[in-house]
Amino acid sequence: MNDSWEDRRRAQEEQYFESQNKAALARLQQRKTTATRACPVEGQPLEQLTMMGVVIDRCPKCGGVWLDGGELEQIITSSKQSEHWSEKFFGTLFKK
Numbered sequence: 485m486n487d488s489w490e491d492r493r494r495a496q497e498e499q500y501f502e503s504q505n506k507a508a509l510a511r512l513q514q515r516k517t518t519a520t521r522a523c524p525v526e527g528q529p530l531e532q533l534t535m536m537g538v539v540i541d542r543c544p545k546c547g548g549v550w551l552d553g554g555e556l557e558q559i560i561t562s563s564k565q566s567e568h569w570s571e572k573f574f575g576t577l578f579k580k
Contacts, residue, residue, distance in 0.1 A: 523548060536562035 523543035
């Protein structure tokens with residue numbers, strides 16, 4: 485009798501993770517189909533840069549940088565783990 489409960493639990497767990505995977509794949513597909521974000525100042529398409537392991541948006545014309553929720557905290561955490569964080573940070577921002 486105990487095995488049937490365990491089988492049911494496993495089936496429900498697999499169903500849960502399958503639904504989570506489908507939702508994640510749908511979000512990825514939506515990201516691919518959405519247009520690139522525009523700079524709120526210049527209206528130019530933003531370019532994506534990877535800074536200290538975080539993908540940020542930067543305007544190539546005005547140099548403005550826009551971060552999504554939680555990205556600043558990730559950059560701060562990464563900077564605390566690195567000796568030369570300022571070189572990495574500013575080197576990435578001003579690289580042309």
